[in-house]
Amino acid sequence: MNALTQALGNADASLMVELESLYKDLHQHPELSMQEVRTAKIVADTMEGLGYEVTRNVGVTGVVCLMKNGSGPTVMLRADMDALPMAENTGLPYASTVTARGADGAEVGVAHACGHDMHVTWMIGAARILAGNRAAWQGTLMIVFQPGEETAEGAAAMVKDWGEGRFPTPDIILGQHVMVGAADTVMYRPGVTLSAGDSLKIRLFGRGSHGSQPQTSIDPVIMAASATLRLQTIVSREIAPSEPAVLTIGSLQAGTKENIIPDDATIKLNVRTFSEDTREYMLKSIRRICCAECDASGAERPPEFTTINRYPLTENDLAATQKVAGAFHLQFGERSLLAAHPASASEDFSIFGRSWGVPYVFWFVGGTDPDVYAKALQEKTVNRIPSNHSPQFAPRIHPTLETGLQAMLAAAGAWLCPGA
Ligand code: ZN
Numbered sequence: 001m002n003a004l005t006q007a008l009g010n011a012d013a014s015l016m017v018e019l020e021s022l023y024k025d026l027h028q029h030p031e032l033s034m035q036e037v038r039t040a041k042i043v044a045d046t047m048e049g050l051g052y053e054v055t056r057n058v059g060v061t062g063v064v065c066l067m068k069n070g071s072g073p074t075v076m077l078r079a080d081m082d083a084l085p086m087a088e089n090t091g092l093p094y095a096s097t098v099t100a101r102g103a104d105g106a107e108v109g110v111a112h113a114c115g116h117d118m119h120v121t122w123m124i125g126a127a128r129i130l131a132g133n134r135a136a137w138q139g140t141l142m143i144v145f146q147p148g149e150e151t152a153e154g155a156a157a158m159v160k161d162w163g164e165g166r167f168p169t170p171d172i173i174l175g176q177h178v179m180v181g182a183a184d185t186v187m188y189r190p191g192v193t194l195s196a197g198d199s200l201k202i203r204l205f206g207r208g209s210h211g212s213q214p215q216t217s218i219d220p221v222i223m224a225a226s227a228t229l230r231l232q233t234i235v236s237r238e239i240a241p242s243e244p245a246v247l248t249i250g251s252l253q254a255g256t257k258e259n260i261i262p263d264d265a266t267i268k269l270n271v272r273t274f275s276e277d278t279r280e281y282m283l284k285s286i287r288r289i290c291c292a293e294c295d296a297s298g299a300e301r302p303p304e305f306t307t308i309n310r311y312p313l314t315e316n317d318l319a320a321t322q323k324v325a326g327a328f329h330l331q332f333g334e335r336s337l338l339a340a341h342p343a344s345a346s347e348d349f350s351i352f353g354r355s356w357g358v359p360y361v362f363w364f365v366g367g368t369d370p371d372v373y374a375k376a377l378q379e380k381t382v383n384r385i386p387s388n389h390s391p392q393f394a395p396r397i398h399p400t401l402e403t404g405l406q407a408m409l410a411a412a413g414a415w416l417c418p419g420a
């Protein structure tokens with residue numbers, strides 16, 4: 001416990017009621033990446049009402065909120081706001097029925113299937129406790145609501161828009177994510193905690209022809225098929241078994257009709273790695289294999305590589321993680337868990353810290369009913385609990401809301417509370 005989590009414990013019961021209704025409202029009104037106009041307005045208006053100095057539209061829809069409260073470190077707390085282009089299938093009474101135009105112009109369902117609505121709710125709750133208990137802390141608080149995490153655009157857009165001297169540079173950056181796990185637990189890890197993610201589009205060029213005249217063609221379908229199989233040998237044959245890595249080809253497209261050999265084929269793939277060396281090695285190997293497959297077919301043009309998105313490695317600062325772990329231990333005791341492995345998921349959170357050379361810590365809060373999770377652990381069925389990005393992903397509001405709020409205040413207090 002620190003003075004801030006104590007203040008949370010003493011808060012009026014109406015706080016949780018109001019936060020629950022905010023959560024349900026955000027959940028029912030999800031917005032796609034870089035289009036979080038309604039969410040950003042709610043957030044900015046609320047933060048202004050709490051006495052924060054609010055700057056809107058930082059990196060399209062991002063919101064930066066400052067509160068100076070005496071001398072002390074500048075602590076940045078970050079929450080992401082965007083939802084996913086998918087229909088919700090949770091059956092919850094407050095499920096989203098929203099649809100929107102996706103990147104390709106087609107109508108898609110929109111759902112908070114990654115729990116960013118919970119992140120915003122936690123942050124508003126933390127902001128209320130901090131604003132209402134200024135005697136409990138000192139320093140400068142910088143609360144950042146970020147757009148576009150799901151497309152890896154948001155953090156980069158905010159950093160670009162940040163400008164020289166527009167805002168103070170923080171001493172520490174803190175962030176958290178809801179995931180599968182008992183909703184009364186937190187999980188953290190020093191060092192690498194989330195994988196790097198790279199998505200590529202690769203176009204392979206052949207020469208189109210009539211399906212009955214293969215001798216007049218250079219068939220890109222063969223190149224793509226052969227490359228697809230051989231790309232899987234990077235992880236299985238080129239990377240040490242002790243080094244985790246993932247390569248998934250999620251899209252493979254060529255041609256329109258059975259008797260036309262098409263001009264080109266397109267592969268879209270996603271790579272997850274846990275060290276910068278492995279990342280660079282894999283990206284090089286992908287190029288080597290695709291170029292060689294095109295050569296093998298006698299292609300007249302080399303393949304074309306386009307980056308779809310890129311998430312850097314999330315690598316928690318060791319000393320700062322130790323500080324957060326100490327605060328978690330005091331707050332949660334044995335409900336604060338040390339993760340054995342980094343997670344094979346990616347975030348653009350670290351772009352802030354990487355861009356400014358500032359240490360950061362990112363941790364996880366369980367969102368699963370603790371009884372359901374304990375039973376699943378016992379029956380070895382944890383993998384069947386709907387995870388983030390599943391149409392059935394649904395954090396249990398209580399105690400997920402309480403745990404995330406306590407975690408954020410415990411961690412922030414490690415820097416902001418004198419004597420903590
Ligand atoms: Zn996500």
Ligand code: ZN
Pocket residue numbers: 114115116149177
């Ligand atoms: Zn997420």
